[in-house]
Amino acid sequence: MNRIRDLREAMGMQQKELAIALKVSQPTISDWEAGRKQPSAKSTMRLASFFKVSVEYLLGVQGPSIETPTTHANSTTDDDIKFALFGDVSNITDAQFEEVKQFARFVKERASRDK
Amino acid sequence: MTNEALMGFAETRGYDVFYLPLTENLAITVECNGYHVALSQHMERAKEKEALAHELGHCEYGGVYNRYSAYDIKAKSEYRANKWAYSRVVPIQQIRLAVRRGLITTWELADDFGVSCQYMQQALEYYKSIGMV
Numbered sequence: 001m002n003r004i005r006d007l008r009e010a011m012g013m014q015q016k017e018l019a020i021a022l023k024v025s026q027p028t029i030s031d032w033e034a035g036r037k038q039p040s041a042k043s044t045m046r047l048a049s050f051f052k053v054s055v056e057y058l059l060g061v062q063g064p065s066i067e068t069p070t071t072h073a074n075s076t077t078d079d080d081i082k083f084a085l086f087g088d089v090s091n092i093t094d095a096q097f098e099e100v101k102q103f104a105r106f107v108k109e110r111a112s113r114d115k
Numbered sequence: 116m117t118n119e120a121l122m123g124f125a126e127t128r129g130y131d132v133f134y135l136p137l138t139e140n141l142a143i144t145v146e147c148n149g150y151h152v153a154l155s156q157h158m159e160r161a162k163e164k165e166a167l168a169h170e171l172g173h174c175e176y177g178g179v180y181n182r183y184s185a186y187d188i189k190a191k192s193e194y195r196a197n198k199w200a201y202s203r204v205v206p207i208q209q210i211r212l213a214v215r216r217g218l219i220t221t222w223e224l225a226d227d228f229g230v231s232c233q234y235m236q237q238a239l240e241y242y243k244s245i246g247m248v
Contacts, residue, residue: 020246
């Protein structure tokens with residue numbers, strides 16, 4: 001279950017912090033990450049819920065990004081803009097993303113003017 | 116940290132911060148040869164602090180994504196950005212000191228730290244989730 005470690009480290013958490021959040025001991029987290037023990041079905045579901053990933057992903061039977069840029073070969077370069085927003089990102093609307101694109105264009109134009 | 120201190124931090128780290136007439140977002144960070152932050156011109160001071168700190172968290176962690184990133188990738192970036200922001204805007208040590216000074220309600224703490232009640236509540240929930248409260 002190295003995905004537990006990957007997810008924990010991606011969130012910048014220590015084993016102790018994850019253990020407290022899940023109400024288990026730190027050695028238990030260590031055992032899960034090292035593959036010495038497997039979390040119970042209930043613990044697996046709690047882990048998936050905590051990390052906001054699917055159980056399938058946690059168990060390693062599904063990749064993390066079902067939709068990745070590589071699956072959108074015909075997309076424009078705008079779709080590759082790396083960005084982040086303040087607030088709920090569960091459903092980024094077209095209008096929100098249009099504003100992101102406008103800002104990215106603004107940044108690029110400003111950089112080209114400054115050259 | 117005050118709004119001005121956050122702006123100073125951004126300048127020190129080389130992050131551009133722009134106040135723009137955003138209508139669809141409160142704040143945006145774009146990675147393009149460095150990090151660039153757009154803040155809505157229409158935010159109140161408390162919300163501006165929360166948004167700027169959050170975006171600086173993205174800059175510091177390198178936590179950006181693209182439109183097609185899976186939700187868990189976005190959520191992780193947001194978690195880390197919030198984590199950084201809380202540590203700067205509402206550090207747990209200073210919250211403890213404020214409580215010792217008699218500020219015990221969420222709104223008292225929020226007022227003291229110059230953030231919204233909702234933000235303070237979220238920060239306290241975060242600290243609770245990692246066993247610090």
